Amino acid sequence: MDIAAILLLLVGVLIAVGTIERKVDRADRRSARIERKLDLVAEHLGIETDTLVPGLDGVRGLLRDGKKIPAIKAYREATGVGLKEAKDAVDRIESDMS
Numbered sequence: 001m002d003i004a005a006i007l008l009l010l011v012g013v014l015i016a017v018g019t020i021e022r023k024v025d026r027a028d029r030r031s032a033r034i035e036r037k038l039d040l041v042a043e044h045l046g047i048e049t050d051t052l053v054p055g056l057d058g059v060r061g062l063l064r065d066g067k068k069i070p071a072i073k074a075y076r077e078a079t080g081v082g083l084k085e086a087k088d089a090v091d092r093i094e095s096d097m098s
Contacts, residue, residue, distance in 0.1 A: 055074065055077070055078035056075070056078065056093070058074050058078075059071045059074050059075050059078070059090065059093060060093060060097065062074060063090065063093065063094050063097060064097070068090065068094070071090050071093075071094075072086045072087050072090045073086075075089055075090050075093075
């Protein structure tokens with residue numbers, strides 16, 4: 001294989017990877033928008049979504065003990081959400097407890 005063919009193959013792979021990354025980013029943004037809308041609907045209807053997730057009693061217990069970081073970790077393990085979502089949710093739970 002000569003150098004031109006290798007470069008052409010490399011360019012093709014880079015284009016494919018870029019396309020896939022854009023599609024994944026778009027899907028992530030769309031998913032985040034849908035989640036925000038669902039949160040707004042649940043809030044409007046007065047549905048406390050935190051009560052629907054098992055294991056949140058442990059999160060509340062950790063917050064009562066002043067252990068916020070372990071509470072965030074426990075929330076992530078119980079729900080499977082990312083760090084920012086877990087921190088925001090634990091902040092909401094903490095403010096509701098006050």
